[in-house]
Amino acid sequence: MNGKLIQLMADLKEKETIAMVKELIDGGIDPMVILNDASSAMAIVGKRFETGEYFIPDLVFSGEILKSISEIVKPLLEKGEASTKKGKVLIGTVAGDIHDIGKDIVTFMLDVSGYNVLDVGIDVPAPIFVEKIKEFQPQVLGLSGFLTLAFDSMKKTVEALEQAGLRDGLKIMIGGGQIDDEVCKYARADAYGKDAMVAVNLCRQWIGD
Amino acid sequence: MAKTSEKLYRDREKRVMDAIALRVPDRIPIEVLFGFFPAKYSGMTIEEVMYDPEKLLQAQMKTLLEFQPDMEQNPFGIRFLGPILGVLDFKQLKWAGHGVPVDLTYQFVEGEYMKADEYDHFLLDPSDFMMRRYWPRICGSLKGLEKLTPIHSIITYYMGIPFGFAPFSFPDVIEALEALKKAGQESMRIATYSRAFTEKAKEAGFPMQFGAFTQAPFDTLGDFFRGTKEIMLDMYRRPDTLIKACEKLLPFMFEIAVNATKVSGNPRVFIPIHKGLDTFMSIEQFRKFYWPTLRELMVALINEGLNPCPLWEGDCTTRLEIIKDIPAGKACYAFEATDMVKAKEVLRDTVCIRGNIPLSLLAIKTPDEVRTYCKNLIDSVGKNGGYIMDASTGLDDAKPENVRAMFDFTREYGVY
Numbered sequence: 001m002n003g004k005l006i007q008l009m010a011d012l013k014e015k016e017t018i019a020m021v022k023e024l025i026d027g028g029i030d031p032m033v034i035l036n037d038a039s040s041a042m043a044i045v046g047k048r049f050e051t052g053e054y055f056i057p058d059l060v061f062s063g064e065i066l067k068s069i070s071e072i073v074k075p076l077l078e079k080g081e082a083s084t085k086k087g088k089v090l091i092g093t094v095a096g097d098i099h100d101i102g103k104d105i106v107t108f109m110l111d112v113s114g115y116n117v118l119d120v121g122i123d124v125p126a127p128i129f130v131e132k133i134k135e136f137q138p139q140v141l142g143l144s145g146f147l148t149l150a151f152d153s154m155k156k157t158v159e160a161l162e163q164a165g166l167r168d169g170l171k172i173m174i175g176g177g178q179i180d181d182e183v184c185k186y187a188r189a190d191a192y193g194k195d196a197m198v199a200v201n202l203c204r205q206w207i208g209d
Numbered sequence: 210m211a212k213t214s215e216k217l218y219r220d221r222e223k224r225v226m227d228a229i230a231l232r233v234p235d236r237i238p239i240e241v242l243f244g245f246f247p248a249k250y251s252g253m254t255i256e257e258v259m260y261d262p263e264k265l266l267q268a269q270m271k272t273l274l275e276f277q278p279d280m281e282q283n284p285f286g287i288r289f290l291g292p293i294l295g296v297l298d299f300k301q302l303k304w305a306g307h308g309v310p311v312d313l314t315y316q317f318v319e320g321e322y323m324k325a326d327e328y329d330h331f332l333l334d335p336s337d338f339m340m341r342r343y344w345p346r347i348c349g350s351l352k353g354l355e356k357l358t359p360i361h362s363i364i365t366y367y368m369g370i371p372f373g374f375a376p377f378s379f380p381d382v383i384e385a386l387e388a389l390k391k392a393g394q395e396s397m398r399i400a401t402y403s404r405a406f407t408e409k410a411k412e413a414g415f416p417m418q419f420g421a422f423t424q425a426p427f428d429t430l431g432d433f434f435r436g437t438k439e440i441m442l443d444m445y446r447r448p449d450t451l452i453k454a455c456e457k458l459l460p461f462m463f464e465i466a467v468n469a470t471k472v473s474g475n476p477r478v479f480i481p482i483h484k485g486l487d488t489f490m491s492i493e494q495f496r497k498f499y500w501p502t503l504r505e506l507m508v509a510l511i512n513e514g515l516n517p518c519p520l521w522e523g524d525c526t527t528r529l530e531i532i533k534d535i536p537a538g539k540a541c542y543a544f545e546a547t548d549m550v551k552a553k554e555v556l557r558d559t560v561c562i563r564g565n566i567p568l569s570l571l572a573i574k575t576p577d578e579v580r581t582y583c584k585n586l587i588d589s590v591g592k593n594g595g596y597i598m599d600a601s602t603g604l605d606d607a608k609p610e611n612v613r614a615m616f617d618f619t620r621e622y623g624v625y
């Protein structure tokens with residue numbers, strides 16, 4: 001563990017972080033150590049977002065820094081050397097809605113928090129959710145939607161899962177633009193989350209950490 | 210115009226302007242952004258009203274006459290878009306029949322339509338950048354314009370003229386010019402219907418809410434040029450350039466609004482706010498990147514005798530104290546998810562507030578629940594003027610009976 005690297009990255013010092021990563025790699029460090037440090041830094045970023053110190057631009061920027069680190073480190077890793085994941089989450093924007101910014105941020109935060117996330121994209125019809133859930137078998141489903149038309153699409157998606165016998169044992173969280181607790185009740189989802197960290201916390205609660 | 214319509218028109222204009230001036234009107238004004246609600250309400254698809262101006266006119270007039278808002282929003286410049294978008298092969302929207310089903314609202318396609326290394330070109334000559342780089346990207350039919358000589362380099366008989374006009378003979382440039390000619394004809398149709406609608410609504414006694422449309426420079430840059438993700442990164446990677454670009458856009462944003470109000474004769478300028486919100490940037494980022502050019506825009510509009518009417522989409526409860534800093538009694542702030550009680554507390558002596566019945570309530574709950582919500586809202590923020598009733602955002606998918614409950618209740622209970 002390198003406290004300085006974690007600190008630099010958590011403080012979003014892009015240039016300094018990347019320079020230090022390169023330096024450490026040149027010094028012959030195990031690349032897995034760097035990835036673990038990056039993940040500790042992301043945990044701090046998540047905390048700061050949760051406490052209102054950081055905002056969405058900070059999350060997005062931390063994602064860019066993480067991406068640069070991965071690009072440096074990943075080619076050096078032995079095949080199959082990846083950290084074990086905590087559980088599976090399937091996520092997508094519901095039928096009729098093509099918005100992806102919120103969904104992408106949630107996907108990213110779940111991913112860096114250690115979950116195996118399958119993003120099935122935007123404007124996803126209910127039958128596709130059913131099919132993908134059968135294949136991937138997630139513990140949690142995240143439905144995203146920005147527009148009011150998403151209310152009915154979310155409801156229909158949950159109904160399709162009920163009809164397919166996939167609803168039991170599956171936790172469903174929803175979020176986005178006009179979504180709130182009323183829509184959660186209407187769509188018969190399990191929870192509404194106002195931001196990406198709520199999504200992470202819901203997964204912690206439902207799947208474990 | 211019949212005498213009663215004339216009086217109704219004057220009364221409605223006064224009611225809203227009294228609220229904006231922080232005076233107490235005869236009752237709480239109510240106005241909404243109907244969005245695509247009129248299409249659904251009239252049993253038409255969204256595709257129909259986007260392509261058939263007569264149907265749009267019919268649906269909008271029916272909705273207007275049945276709900277009787279204090280002011281109307283002219284739908285032509287934002288709904289009758291099908292033909293012109295088609296002619297241009299427009300890439301920034303997916304719309305009914307073009308990427309989304311015929312009964313769904315159009316949606317914006319995020320993109321980095323201006324790359325980070327193009328800031329310099331943009332700052333040097335925005336119009337040249339837009340015509341030769343940006344238009345060809347956002348309009349498939351205008352791709353040929355990339356081949357044009359920069360306009361600023363065609364100066365006189367020995368600088369520019371001898372060679373500079375050559376691209377106008379290229380087949381793909383000619384194709385682009387043909388597309389522009391057709392787009393021009395479609396623009397004329399939109400303008401003709403837009404004027405006709407304003408007249409028709411006036412004859413029925415309804416003023417228009419807005420006479421112009423503009424945006425915060427940061428939003429224009431982020432929405433249409435850089436993309437949401439990229440402009441967020443710009444705040445870290447090239448903060449000074451980002452601020453320069455906002456400053457470059459400021460006079461354009463001002464000019465767009467002023468020119469439109471001159472044509473419409475209507476002083477109210479609609480400004481949808483997209484990125485300056487609580488979740489989208491920190492207070493420090495808001496103060497540094499977003500607010501300075503938005504404030505300057507609004508103050509310049511006010512000095513021009515106009516009324517800026519921003520719709521703060523999302524939540525901006527944490528920055529109410531900052532946005533309070535504008536001349537009093539001239540603007541109207543519509544809020545989507547901002548805490549209205551807090552907003553009233555902070556803005557009481559400065560800005561009329563407007564909003565914000567949640568769309569979730571209007572789309573899935575009952576008229577009784579809508580009435581209860583309206584009552585609480587009026588009781589807590591509707592006293593002593595300076596308040597306009599509205600939903601939190603465009604009505605698109607609201608249930609008609611809930612919209613009716615909101616209108617009827619406000620008209621009855623909102624009398625001062």
